[in-house]
Amino acid sequence: MDLRDLAVSGTTFAIRVSPGARRAGLSRGEDGQLRVVVTAVPEKGRANDAVRRMLAKALGVAPTRLTLLRGQTSRDKLFRLD
Template sequence: MTDLSHMAVSGAEIAVRVTPKASRNAVKAEDGAIRVYVTTVPEGGKANAAVQKLLAKALGVPKTGLTLIRGQTSRDKVFRVG
């Protein structure tokens, strides 16, 4: 998994591109953008919860330390570290 701990600054906003129903869970930094691949389906917030958990692990913060501020139903999401 990609180490993104250098981005874990309180108040920072992190934009990610999500791919649901992927073959495996992964967090990758590609071309300056963060891509999160999750195996869960985008129903009832399941994929958002999986993305939050994976991103928190990559950042080295607790999952409650991330807040989804934009993109609840979009593939492009913005999380705030807090």
């Protein structure tokens, strides 16, 4: 999924994450919320890192430009593009 049109500095992204899946993927629900499925397990920040990398790739930016604002241990996360 290409989200380059949303890559504006200061934009926040509310994301629903499903870790530990067989396949990774990114989609947008009917309500407009981004849904990310990652193969990484939710321990030691591995799933958060996988989500950050996948979102950065879709936005066409470096992963270091994404900051996790809320949801370190939750399935609902809020990222900001710096």
